[in-house]
Amino acid sequence: MNIIEIKGLKKDYPLGNTVVKALRGIDIAVEEGEFMSIVGPSGSGKTTLLNVIGCIDFATEGSVKVGDREITVLNDRQITDIRLNKIGFIFQTFNLIPVLNVIENVEFPLLLMKNQSRTEIRRRADRLIGEVGLTEFAEHRPAELSGGQRQRVAIARALVTNPDIVLADEPTANLDSVTGAAILELMKEMNRIEKTTFVFSTHDANVLKYARRIVKIKDGLLSDN
Amino acid sequence: MMLLVRLSLRNLFRQKRRNVLLGSAMALGIMILIVANSFSHGISDIIFNKIMPYVAGHVAVRFNEKGGVMAEIFRDKARALAAVANEPLIERTDESVGFFMRAIGNGKADNIILVGADTTRGVSKKELKELEESFKMVDGTWKDLETTAVENAAILSTDKARYLNVKKGDVLRIRFRNMFGQDQAARLNVVGIVKNSNIFMQSVVFVEQRRAKDLLGYRSYETASLNLRIKNPQKNSRIIADRIHSRLKPGLAYIQGTVSNKNKEQTVVVFGYKSDDDSKEKFSKKLKITDGTLENALKKNGVVLCRPLARALGAAAGDEISLRYDRKFEPEPARFACKVSAVCEPTEGLGENVVVMNDDKFYNVYYESLPKNDDATPPAYLPKEGDAWYALLSPEWILLKRTANTDEYTKKYKEMGKKKRKSTLIDVSTMYETASDILKLEGVLNLITLSAVLVLFFIILLGVVNTLRMTIRERTREIGTIRAIGMQKNDVRNMFVLETFFLTVFSAAAGVVGGFAVMGLLKQMTFNMSDNPFGMLLVDSHLHFVPTVLGVLGNVLLIVLVAVLTAYFPARRAANLSPANALRHYE
Ligand SMILES: Nc1ncnc2c1ncn2[C@@H]1O[C@H](COP(=O)(O)OP(=O)(O)OP(=O)(O)O)[C@@H](O)[C@H]1O
Ligand SMILES: [Mg+2]
Numbered sequence: 001m002n003i004i005e006i007k008g009l010k011k012d013y014p015l016g017n018t019v020v021k022a023l024r025g026i027d028i029a030v031e032e033g034e035f036m037s038i039v040g041p042s043g044s045g046k047t048t049l050l051n052v053i054g055c056i057d058f059a060t061e062g063s064v065k066v067g068d069r070e071i072t073v074l075n076d077r078q079i080t081d082i083r084l085n086k087i088g089f090i091f092q093t094f095n096l097i098p099v100l101n102v103i104e105n106v107e108f109p110l111l112l113m114k115n116q117s118r119t120e121i122r123r124r125a126d127r128l129i130g131e132v133g134l135t136e137f138a139e140h141r142p143a144e145l146s147g148g149q150r151q152r153v154a155i156a157r158a159l160v161t162n163p164d165i166v167l168a169d170e171p172t173a174n175l176d177s178v179t180g181a182a183i184l185e186l187m188k189e190m191n192r193i194e195k196t197t198f199v200f201s202t203h204d205a206n207v208l209k210y211a212r213r214i215v216k217i218k219d220g221l222l223s224d225n
Numbered sequence: 226m227m228l229l230v231r232l233s234l235r236n237l238f239r240q241k242r243r244n245v246l247l248g249s250a251m252a253l254g255i256m257i258l259i260v261a262n263s264f265s266h267g268i269s270d271i272i273f274n275k276i277m278p279y280v281a282g283h284v285a286v287r288f289n290e291k292g293g294v295m296a297e298i299f300r301d302k303a304r305a306l307a308a309v310a311n312e313p314l315i316e317r318t319d320e321s322v323g324f325f326m327r328a329i330g331n332g333k334a335d336n337i338i339l340v341g342a343d344t345t346r347g348v349s350k351k352e353l354k355e356l357e358e359s360f361k362m363v364d365g366t367w368k369d370l371e372t373t374a375v376e377n378a379a380i381l382s383t384d385k386a387r388y389l390n391v392k393k394g395d396v397l398r399i400r401f402r403n404m405f406g407q408d409q410a411a412r413l414n415v416v417g418i419v420k421n422s423n424i425f426m427q428s429v430v431f432v433e434q435r436r437a438k439d440l441l442g443y444r445s446y447e448t449a450s451l452n453l454r455i456k457n458p459q460k461n462s463r464i465i466a467d468r469i470h471s472r473l474k475p476g477l478a479y480i481q482g483t484v485s486n487k488n489k490e491q492t493v494v495v496f497g498y499k500s501d502d503d504s505k506e507k508f509s510k511k512l513k514i515t516d517g518t519l520e521n522a523l524k525k526n527g528v529v530l531c532r533p534l535a536r537a538l539g540a541a542a543g544d545e546i547s548l549r550y551d552r553k554f555e556p557e558p559a560r561f562a563c564k565v566s567a568v569c570e571p572t573e574g575l576g577e578n579v580v581v582m583n584d585d586k587f588y589n590v591y592y593e594s595l596p597k598n599d600d601a602t603p604p605a606y607l608p609k610e611g612d613a614w615y616a617l618l619s620p621e622w623i624l625l626k627r628t629a630n631t632d633e634y635t636k637k638y639k640e641m642g643k644k645k646r647k648s649t650l651i652d653v654s655t656m657y658e659t660a661s662d663i664l665k666l667e668g669v670l671n672l673i674t675l676s677a678v679l680v681l682f683f684i685i686l687l688g689v690v691n692t693l694r695m696t697i698r699e700r701t702r703e704i705g706t707i708r709a710i711g712m713q714k715n716d717v718r719n720m721f722v723l724e725t726f727f728l729t730v731f732s733a734a735a736g737v738v739g740g741f742a743v744m745g746l747l748k749q750m751t752f753n754m755s756d757n758p759f760g761m762l763l764v765d766s767h768l769h770f771v772p773t774v775l776g777v778l779g780n781v782l783l784i785v786l787v788a789v790l791t792a793y794f795p796a797r798r799a800a801n802l803s804p805a806n807a808l809r810h811y812e
Contacts, residue, residue, distance in 0.1 A: 047809075056709050057805035077713060084711020091808070095706040099235035109710050111228045157710070 002065075003164055003197050004030035004053055009062035011048050011220075022048040024220040026062070030199060032164070035191045037211035038201040045220040046201035047169050053199065054087050054167045055079045067164050084112055088158030090168035090187075090200075094150040096142040096157075103129060103138040106156045113161065128156040131193070132186060148179035152186065159190055166190075168200035172207060184210040229716060233723035240696065247688045248732040251784060254681040255736025258780045260743050261674035263772040265667045268762055270771045272663045273458075275359055275764065277656040279426070282319065282452025284466045284655050286473075288622075290592060292646030295324070296404040299622075299649060300595050301553070302448035308472040309453060314461045316454040317352075319343060322437045323449075326401030328413075328430065330389025337385065337430045339399065341437030341449075344370050352454075359426070364393045365417025370433040372416060377440070380417035380431040391415050397430070403442045411440055446554040462655035467627060470653040475621040478587070478648075479604065480596040482550030482559075484580060486538040493534065494604040495548065495580045497587025497619030500525075500647065508617050517542025517567030525585045527566045533577040535568040542567055548580070548590075551597040559594035574614050576606030584619040584647045592649065622649040630661040682784065686791045689725055693792055697721065697799040704799055705807025718793075718800035725792035726785065733781040740777075744770040 011023035022045045030036060038046050051057035052064055055071050064071050067086050071079060088109075089095075096105050106125040110116055116124075129138055132152040142150055151171060158166045168187065172180030188210055191198050200211075208214055216223040237244055277283070286309065288299035299305050309318050322341030327334060344367050363383055372378050379397065381389075391397060397413040413432065421427065432440065443449065453469075455461050480495040498508050500523075509519055515532055521542070522529045530540065540546055547562045563582070571577050608614035623646065628634045634654060641650065657664065697704070704717060751766045763769065 051805045051808075054709070056705075056808070057803070080708070080711055080713050083709060089706075089709050091706070093702075095702065095808075097232075097703065097707065099232065099239055108228075108707075112711050112716075 001032050002029045003032045003034075003067055004028070004199075005063075005065040006053070007063045009049075009052060009064060010060050011045070011052060011057070012060045022220055023052070023059075026217075026220075026222055028215065028222060030165075030197060032197055033191070033195050034213055035188060035198045035211060036200075036213040036215060037208060038199065038215045038217055039203065039205075039208060040201075040217035041203055044217045046203070046217060048220075049217065050167050050169050050199065050201055053165070054089060055083050084109060085161065086164045088161065088163040088166040088196075090151070090154045090158050090166060090171045092170040092173045094142070094147070094154050094174070096150055096153055098142055101139050101141050102134055102145070102153050105142070105153055106160050109157060109161045124160055125156075128160050129153075131190070132156045146179075147175050148183060151175065151179075151183050155183070155186060155190065159194055159196060162194070163196065165197045165199065168198065170201055170203070172202065172204065177206065180204075180207065181210075229720050229723055233720050234727055236696075236700075236720075237724050237727055240692075243692055243695070244728055247685070247692050248728055248735070250681070250688060251685050251729060251732035251788070252736035252739055254678050254685060255733050255780060255784055256740040256743060257681070258674060258678045259737060259740035259772060259777055260747075260770070261678075262671060262776040262780065263740075263744060263770040264768070265670035265674075266773060266776065267769040267771040268670070269663060269667045271762060271764060271769055272660055273656060274355075277660055278452075278454060279359070281321070281654075281656055281659060283455040283458035283462045284315075284453040284469070284653065285321070285659070286451040286453070286469060287650075287652045287654070288448070288450050289646075289650040289652075290404070291588065291648065292641065292644075292650050293404065297321070297450045298404060298443060299448050299450075299651075300446070300592055302446050305448050305451060308469050309451060312465060312468070314456045314465055316349075316456050319452045319454075320434065320438070320449045321452045322434060322441065322443070323429075324401060324403075324441050326399050328389060329398045329400070330391040331395065333389050335385065335388055336428065337381070337399070338428050339401075339437060339440070340429045340431055341434035342367070342370060342380075342431040343434040344368060345434075359421060361420045363418040363420050367417070369416040370431060375414035375416065377411060377413045377432060377436055378416040379413035380419055381415060382427045382429065383418055383420045384427045385430065386415070386418050393418060405442060407442070409440070409442075444554070458655075459657070462657060466653050466655045470624065470627050473624050473651055473653065475624055475651075477608065477615065478591055478619050478621045479598065479607070480548075480550050480591060481598045481604065482548050482596065484534075484538060484546055484548050486540040486544060486546045489538045491534055491537050491578055493548075493578045493580050494576070494606075495550075495582065495587070496575075497584035497591070497647075498581050498617055499619055500584050501644070504617050511572050511613075511617070512567070513570040513572075514567050515570060517565065519567065521566035522569075523583070524566065525583055526563065527583040528563045528586070529567045529569055529581045530565055531571045531575075531577045531579050532568055533571060534579065535565070540565055540568075550594075553595040553597040555594065559590070559596075561590055572614075574606065574608055574612055576604065579606070581618075587619055588647045619648060622651050625650055625652040627653065628658050630658050631665075632661075634658050634661075682787060685784075686787065689788050689791050690795055693721060693725060693795045696724075697795060701802065701807050701810035704802055705804045705810065708802070708804035709808060714800040718796045721796035721799055722789055722792050725796075726789050729785045729788040733784055737777060737781065741772070744772070 006026055006028045009023055009026040013020040013022055026049065038049060040046050052059050055066065059072055066082065071082065097108065100108065103125055106128055107121050110121040110124060129135055132155055134149060134152055137145060137149060172183055175183060184207060187198055190196060288297055290296040290298050309315060324339045326337060326339055328337040365380060370378050370380060386392060393415055395415045397415060399413060400410050403409050455465055478497060482493060482495060484491050484493045505523055509523065512519060521527060538546065542565050544565050545562050546565060547560060549558050549560045552559050608618060625637060628637055708717065747768050752763055753766060
């Protein structure tokens with residue numbers, strides 16, 4: 001089953017008097033449980049594509065279906081709900097909440113969902129932190145962690161809600177190659193145990209060997225699979 | 226919700242320096258506002274709760290015989306008391322017996338105010354507490370005033386005692402001219418020393434009420450001005466004052482007596498005529514003189530008889546006749562002689578057996594010895610209100626108009642001072658009008674501090690907006706992140722509003738604590754202002770603050786509300802950021 005279906009996606013950014021055509025007609029389908037990579041040079045539209053898939057940016061044209069729902073017609077409240085319930089994000093710059101410690105950061109999305117008890121939330125967060133190997137750092141604030149540790153927290157946070165899709169925009173770009181490899185191993189491992197669909201972008205050819213499917217993007221167009 | 230609270234609290238402590246700065250400004254504003262508010266309220270408290278009730282009561286009924294400032298006397302105590310009787314809202318009625326005089330102590334002399342203190346009647350617990358707060362006995366007790374072991378037991382203030390160099394057991398000699406113009410001297414025996422909280426009371430020397438009245442020349446059936454204590458004075462004073470005022474409407478003053486000339490006697494009614502120029506002119510138009518002269522009739526001791534009465538008495542102008550009448554409060558009849566100035570034709574509305582005399586002379590007789598008029602058989606011709614004669618004849622007293630505020634009140638007394646009055650003046654006023662300027666002062670003080678604080682508030686608000694903008698800019702990517710993760714717009718907005726809310730609440734709390742601390746400190750300081758009118762604003766030489774729950778809470782609520790409202794708009798802007806743009810944000 002296709003968890004993501006995109007047809008004729010175009011995205012324009014107005015820039016002064018001109019328009020930047022970041023995506024120029026993209027068709028793609030992603031199956032449930034895939035571990036897919038989007039590769040392309042800088043400025044090719046990777047972030048833009050992931051943002052549209054992740055419902056944090058809107059298509060200028062075309063249709064975007066996430067989990068069978070056409071998102072281009074939803075209002076902000078509904079889209080926010082989809083982000084919360086269906087999608088997990090991993091960012092290049094980790095983007096943890098600095099005032100919350102590791103466990104609180106991981107619990108954060110669950111608290112927003114407001115449909116589980118405190119103990120359930122704590123149990124789930126503990127499990128995820130265990131899976132990313134940070135149990136002994138649970139009480140640390142992000143500032144007290146290394147880059148790799150931060151990204152592990154981000155992975156735990158992205159997965160804690162049990163989302164349909166995890167989107168990772170250059171998750172290893174801010175890490176050295178050894179740590180980056182470890183992170184990708186971890187993502188792959190999570191993909192295996194949680195059966196979660198992973199889509200991640202990169203411009204680093206070294207990273208590609210982890211992907212089971214690779215999509216190339218250039219100048220806002222997919223070249224070939 | 227808990228999540229939002231936690232986030233905003235933690236974020237608040239993130240930018241410590243910035244928020245501490247802004248918070249201090251807010252705390253300072255609140256502090257100033259509370260201190261200033263409590264101070265101006267304290268002034269009103271001093272005036273209305275610590276001074277006025279003792280000096281003039283909540284409502285004062287003042288008597289000034291012949292308009293004399295010092296002559297606070299009304300000759301018919303029972304009648305005065307009847308006007309304030311049967312009013313459950315009047316907690317107590319006091320005669321205010323007080324007089325300026327010279328006192329000589331041990332080698333030192335000074336002016337004092339002799340005040341009658343009613344120690345014999347019971348006082349309520351509440352009154353006792355207030356009394357003890359204002360007057361602390363240093364030596365002796367109030368009950369010592371009643372002693373008969375020494376002549377004229379007196380209690381005076383520590384300051385006066387020091388100045389006059391007297392202590393308990395010493396003698397004070399006093400000299401004064403009483404309200405009837407007679408020079409008097411007496412001795413007071415100091416039986417107690419009292420420390421009073423307000424310099425207003427420092428010149429006061431207390432003597433037992435009845436003894437004070439004796440010393441000053443009051444007779445037992447005469448009363449001084451009345452001070453009334455009212456239940457819930459702020460609400461009831463004016464109502465009570467109006468009611469008493471309406472009960473004190475005067476009638477015409479007249480004497481039923483017997484006039485004799487040689488061996489002839491006639492029962493007569495004696496009236497006074499008003500001797501101001503306007504009334505005199507009208508009066509002379511009514512007279513058809515048949516004997517004597519109009520000029521004499523209008524003189525200070527002018528006496529006019531009706532022709533039938535003159536004939537019956539065989540009296541002519543220039544004859545000395547004598548008048549005799551029963552007195553209301555004394556057993557022997559009053560007698561006095563007067564010279565007939567003129568005889569006139571009987572005039573309509575006044576009857577024939579009538580003597581009319583200049584009010585100057587009339588009131589002298591009338592007030593000195595109030596007549597025991599026969600109410601059962603009033604004079605056949607007694608002009609009623611609206612009659613032509615009524616306006617020309619002397620009333621029992623003059624009742625001054627009620628006034629609404631200090632301006633009107635002082636204007637009333639100024640106008641009164643211009644005219645020379647022959648009769649007793651009665652004024653009914655509440656402390657809120659005699660001292661309405663104080664209330665105004667409180668309002669003005671509050672307004673000044675409020676406007677100063679409004680400026681401060683404005684600066685604070687700029688601070689709030691500015692701080693919030695900085696914060697939002699710094700946290701743009703964070704906003705993008707939490708929006709991406711799935712926090713709703715409104716929650717983002719509320720998070721920032723809450724942050725400001727907590728900052729303001731903490732600052733306000735600090736401001737309140739600080740305000741009370743400052744007041745505590747200021748209260749510790751002693752000011753020596755005994756010869757300065759500002760001393761009036763002190764209690765026991767200390768500043769007096771009366772913070773009110775309403776004042777404190779009101780100010781805190783105000784600043785919190787304003788700050789939250791100001792924070793709302795930048796917070797909403799932050800919430801409306803597109804998550805994608807927020808995530809791309811780069812400083
Ligand atoms: N907010 C924006 N306004 C204008 N142009 C934009 C905006 N965001 C992206 N672009 C443009 O859109 C194109 C695609 O950008 P995008 O960030 O998707 O590239 P990318 O493949 O993620 O690059 P990188 O590997 O450097 O992150 C670029 O040419 C970029 O300049
Ligand atoms: Mg990118």
